[in-house]
Amino acid sequence: MKVLLRIVTGMVVIIIGIFIVGPFYIIEEGEQAVIVQMGRIVDVIAEGGPHVKTPFIDEVVRYPKRIMAWNGEQKSMPTREKQYIWVDITARWKIADPKKFYESISTIDAAYSKLAEVIDSEVRTVIADNYLRETVRNSNVIMERSATPDSLGIGDSIDLAQIPILVQPGTSHEPIQKGRRKLAEEILTRSRKMVPEYGIELIDVVARQIRYSDELTQSVYARMIKERNQIAQAFRSDGEGKRAEWLGKMDNERRSLMSAAYETSETIRGTADAEATRLYADAYNRDRNFFDFWRAVESYRSILPKFDKTLSTGLEYFKYLYSPQGR
Numbered sequence: 001m002k003v004l005l006r007i008v009t010g011m012v013v014i015i016i017g018i019f020i021v022g023p024f025y026i027i028e029e030g031e032q033a034v035i036v037q038m039g040r041i042v043d044v045i046a047e048g049g050p051h052v053k054t055p056f057i058d059e060v061v062r063y064p065k066r067i068m069a070w071n072g073e074q075k076s077m078p079t080r081e082k083q084y085i086w087v088d089i090t091a092r093w094k095i096a097d098p099k100k101f102y103e104s105i106s107t108i109d110a111a112y113s114k115l116a117e118v119i120d121s122e123v124r125t126v127i128a129d130n131y132l133r134e135t136v137r138n139s140n141v142i143m144e145r146s147a148t149p150d151s152l153g154i155g156d157s158i159d160l161a162q163i164p165i166l167v168q169p170g171t172s173h174e175p176i177q178k179g180r181r182k183l184a185e186e187i188l189t190r191s192r193k194m195v196p197e198y199g200i201e202l203i204d205v206v207a208r209q210i211r212y213s214d215e216l217t218q219s220v221y222a223r224m225i226k227e228r229n230q231i232a233q234a235f236r237s238d239g240e241g242k243r244a245e246w247l248g249k250m251d252n253e254r255r256s257l258m259s260a261a262y263e264t265s266e267t268i269r270g271t272a273d274a275e276a277t278r279l280y281a282d283a284y285n286r287d288r289n290f291f292d293f294w295r296a297v298e299s300y301r302s303i304l305p306k307f308d309k310t311l312s313t314g315l316e317y318f319k320y321l322y323s324p325q326g327r
Contacts, residue, residue, distance in 0.1 A: 023052055023053060023054070024051070024052055024053075025050070025051055025053055025060050027048045027051060027062070030048070030064060030065050031048060031062050031063070032044070032045060032046050032064075032098050033045040033060050033061060033062045033063065033098070034060075034061050034063075034098045034102045035061075036059040036102070037057055041099055041102060041103070044099050046065075046098075061106075063095050063098050063101065063102075063108070064094075064095070064108075065094065066094065067093070067094045070090065070093055070119070071208075072088065072091075072119060072120060072123075074086050074087070074088040075087055075120065076213060077123070077124050077127045077128070078127070079127055079131060079132045080129060080130055080131045080132075081131055081132060083132045083212075083216055084216065085132065085211065085216065086209070086210070086211045087207065087209075088208045088209040089119060089120075089208065090208045091115065091119055091191075091202060091205045092202075092203040092204050093115060093200055093202050093203055094200075094201050095111075095199060095200060095201075096196075096200065097196075100197065100198060101198060101199030103199075105198055111200060114195075114200075118191050118194045118195060119187070119191050122190040123187055126187050127183075130178065130183060133176050134178050134179060134180070134183060135180055135210050136210060137180060138180050138181050139179060180210070184205055184207050187205045188202065188204060188205040293320055296319075297320065300320075
């Protein structure tokens with residue numbers, strides 16, 4: 001009886017232990033799992049919900065089903081013309097085959113390391129095969145913009161023939177064949193070929209940031225400053241030309257107005273002189289003595305205030321100063 005009791009007690013303890021260890025497990029929504037038995041995968045669980053495992057033997061390795069983000073480190077890479085740029089890449093991925101994933105890399109951290117290895121390698125290859133302009137532009141729209149004053153921030157229109165060739169439409173930038181977006185798609189295509197063996201599906205690869213190196217930045221700034229100075233000088237030259245043109249027009253107009261005014265004034269003066277001569281003649285004919293007297297007085301008024309001293313008054317000119325009769 002005691003032996004039976006011990007057996008029953010032992011079985012109860014074993015059963016309780018099994019339940020404590022847990023024959024049941026739950027896969028949450030957004031999770032997937034592989035069941036590993038003695039280092040060998042025996043099952044793949046893709047659906048959420050309760051499941052049963054063999055206690056002490058089966059190991060449940062859980063993986064997320066959601067889309068995850070991989071963020072690469074910003075790295076310096078050379079372009080085809082050996083210009084170094086800083087490239088910052090991000091990607092989205094998910095575990096498409098848990099069995100392959102477990103057999104090849106096992107852990108999420110290892111997956112991030114593998115993605116960094118694969119994507120960084122392909123990014124460096126693609127960047128090195130393309131020119132700098134392909135990495136920083138998405139289209140040739142910059143070449144399609146007409147070099148109008150409005151597009152350059154200038155109000156009045158000017159003769160574009162006077163502007164240096166660098167601001168003419170389609171001449172200051174070389175055309176691109178692919179562009180930044182196409183390069184990202186190329187990186188994605190190349191990287192996708194490398195990751196299926198790890199049970200990974202790469203959804204997209206995006207260039208989060210591409211910027212010039214410090215040396216290249218200074219060179220670009222210097223070139224931009226030079227170009228803008230040339231554009232500014234072109235507009236200054238055009239402005240000076242317009243200024244000279246308008247000054248010339250103003251001078252011609254002034255000369256024309258002065259000539260017309262002079263002609264009018266001379267006409268008026270001639271008419272007035274003729275009228276004055278007629279009046280003088282008429283006055284002279286009416287009373288010659290009074291006319292001579294009046295002309296003499298007018299002459300005294302204008303000339304005598306300028307005399308500092310008079311040495312003799314016996315001249316004929318002063319006859320009306322001493323004799324009202326002029327004798």
